[in-house]
Amino acid sequence: MKKMAIASMTAMLAAATVAAGCSTKEGETPKPSGGQSAQPSTSASPQSAARKPGDLPLTNEQAELRIATYDNLYTPKSYAQNLPVFQEIEKRTNVKIKWEVFPAAQAQTVIDTMFAAGSNLPDIVFGANDIAKLNEGGQIHDLKPFIEKFAPNIQKLYKEMPMVRALTTDPNGAILSIPIVALSEDFRPTYLIRQDWLDKVGKKVPTTIDELVDVLKAFRDNDPNGNGQKDEIPLAFPPGFMDFIASSFDTHPRGNFYPDANGRIEYVPITDKYKEYIKFLNMLYTEKLMDPSFATSTNDKFNAMISGSVTGVAIQYMGNLVPFETSSKGQWTGFVFPKGPSGKAYAERVAPISGGAVITKQSKNPQLAVEFIDYIMATEDGKRFANWGMEGTSYKNENGKLSFTDYMLNNKEIPDPLRALGGNWNLPRVQALDTAKILNGEKVSKLNDELKKIMVDAYPASQIPMTKEEKASLNEGWADMETYKSEMVTKFIMGKANFDKDWDTYVSKMKQLGIEGKIKIEQGKYERYSKIMKGN
Structure with a gap:
């Protein structure tokens, strides 16, 4: 109970x-x-x-x-x-x-x-x-x-x-x-993994992206759920959680806009770092290491993959460790975002x-x-x-x-x-109450302590109050931009668009649609937000 x-x-x-x-x-x-x-x-x-x-x-x-x-x-x-x-x-x-x-x-x-x-x-x-x-x-x-x-x-x-x-x-x-x-x-997102599957395939909890890929391949190839079928989907995530994978690639796509080290706002989905992250997702998709229905997934589908013991690695809030164990009748543990090509990773502190x-x-x-x-x-x-x-x-x-x-x-x-x-x-x-730590104790507490070591503040672009004029300018044409961006990202991941041939065209099209004007608006919002954060 x-x-x-x-x-x-x-x-x-x-x-x-x-x-x-x-x-x-x-x-x-x-x-x-x-x-x-x-x-x-x-x-x-x-x-x-x-x-x-x-x-x-x-x-x-x-x-x-x-x-x-x-x-x-x-x-x-x-x-x-x-x-x-x-x-x-x-x-x-x-x-x-x-x-x-x-x-x-x-x-x-x-x-x-x-x-x-x-x-x-x-x-x-x-x-x-x-x-x-x-x-x-x-x-x-x-x-x-x-x-x-x-x-x-x-x-x-x-x-x-x-x-x-x-x-x-x-x-x-x-x-x-x-x-x-x-x-x-309780609601810090991270990787959750089937410990019993790791034990069965003889692997350890991954600490780098390369080790994660190695574990996912072992889950794909060695029937860790023991049903005699090759039905494992090594990595899955509910809607809205895929971009946490970017934590291993020094990029922050979840809010689209993010300040660089010099305080200049970037539209993340057209940056080189984002491109490398999408290339990684393309590899996972091509190698059948991630949910093939990621583009149309729902919470119900994701939960069914957990309870049906077909998924061994998930991205979710760490407070879900116990519910996952209950629904799948398996042994779950968690690990922080693995180090990427730069040798670093981060965990983003969600706007509170x-x-x-x-x-x-x-x-x-x-x-x-x-x-x-x-x-x-x-x-x-x-x-x-x-x-x-x-x-x-x-x-x-x-x-x-x-x-x-x-x-x-x-x-x-x-x-x-x-x-x-x-x-x-x-x-x-x-x-203020960490319910998961109280009711689940040491497992969640240790995971949280590890996440704290790589924690950075999120930049909550979408939550910063805007003027009436800013809101109107930002909304103008935004739906078309967002639709085009989402379609192209999905095509790149699924291999229907070529990185060498199509990436520059994608970036140019986003600029034609007016993304640079949106960046200018977001720069003003960021400067206003930063001033308040500094107590001015």
């Missing part, structure tokens, strides 16, 4: 990885028109009298906040049922939550309709898609002045993790949303944010809304509620050492027991 628990919790954490008018209250400066927000009030109010920001309760007189978000995931327990975690949060903060929840699959439709109506908006909305558009329409607050005055714990988080601030600051310096922040290391909560201009108490988010997201209380749940139910505290109870480890009746209590909520939080 312990293995079932980690499978469930890995899924739930990954999923977390899925937001008119205005009023002026006494003591506030009237709000300007457009996307600007008024400065927060400095006058006395029920929550500010005789207390300072961060003190509990958040308000001396009980207040209510209306919160709209997509409902709880992986459990039938709804936020609207006043779950135990939020009952306790309400007691400590003296804030009553009025939930307005909707299914995750309908989130964008519901939120778009809500803001289009433009009246009777809740205080906090989590999950809005086009936050910049809401700001342009004057429907949400710039949270920066509120955070600076009333959110000491979020300010501390910004200092510890400047990337969080950089990725939520728009080109005009406004902070429009507060996200979920993932500090957990997802989702975002906005505070609407119709909120009667935006200060309290910010203080509430500061509490649930960035205080030690909030982190404990989000990651551990309820003391005595989901965890025990023995002299400051926390550990999960049987409710979490061996719960056969409640799907996703932590979420059933209200933890891992769909609101701003800091995901």
Whole structure:
């Protein structure tokens, strides 16, 4: 059952990885028109009298906040049922939550309709898609002045993790949303491999690309699954994971754009290093060492290859070690990205944010809304509620050492027991708990320690806020570029395009389609992002 628990919790954490008018209250400066927000009030109010920001309760007189978000995931327990975690949060903060929840699959439709109506908006909305558009329409607050005055714990988080601030600051310096922040290391992608297959073919865990190829050939040729058929697919990966192989080739294709050593943005898929990486994939494909259906693969197909014991090497999050063992009834271990032609490899630290909560201009108490988010997201209380749940139910505290109870480890009746209590909520939080390490222990911990040795920060090009003009210019013609690039990369991998004859033509065509103009836009975004990262 312990293995079932980690499978469930890995899924739930990954999923977390899925937001008119205005009023002026006494003591506030009237709000300007457009996307600007008024400065927060400095006058006395029920929550500010005789207390300072961060003190509990958040308000001396009980207040209510209306919160709209997509409902709880992986459990039938709804936020609207006043779950135990939020009952306790309400007691400590003296804030009553009025939930307005909707299914995750309908989130964008519901939120778009809500803001289009433009009246009777809740205080906090989590999950809005086009936050910049809401700001342009004057429907949400710039949270920066509120955070600076009333959110000491979020300010501390910004200092510890400047990337969080950089990725939520728009080109005009406004902070429009507060996200979920993932500090957990469960979701670091790497290579996972069948240890029992290695033992059967007499090979060791590879440390270089050449050793990896040698292992893949042994898996292809020696029937390690023992069914008497040559049906092994040595290497497979779910959609979106193939480009982690590039970690052995000094190239960063996952976001298309990446700064070189001199701070100049490159469009990675037309660089020489990327070409060498694609040549390697072509060799794997030609030698039948990788999934032949890579271009049309799905998560279901990938999972079937794991559970059906036809794949011996996979690229996935390291937290999947136990689920893989459960589904395949095999022995899995992990290894870091193998050294490539340069003798180096890297592991990319994924950008740590997802989702975002906005505070609407119709909120009667935006200060309290910010203080509430500061509490649930960035205080030690909030982190404990989000990651551990309820003391005595989901965890025990023995002299400051926390550990999960049987409710979490061996719960056969409640799907996703932590979420059933209200933890891992769909609101701003800091995901600080390494669930895989807790439930799987030494194997994942050792793998994570090895990954840390080669870790570099990702450059989150797609998550950097853009101006309206930048967004329009970047989107113009982008679909045609992306389609052409993807088609040509697939042709190169499958041998339908020739590297000597066709590569230069491919690069020239990308330039004709306007890729150099996109690089210029990305250069401006990078310089703005770098300035914030440096604290300017």
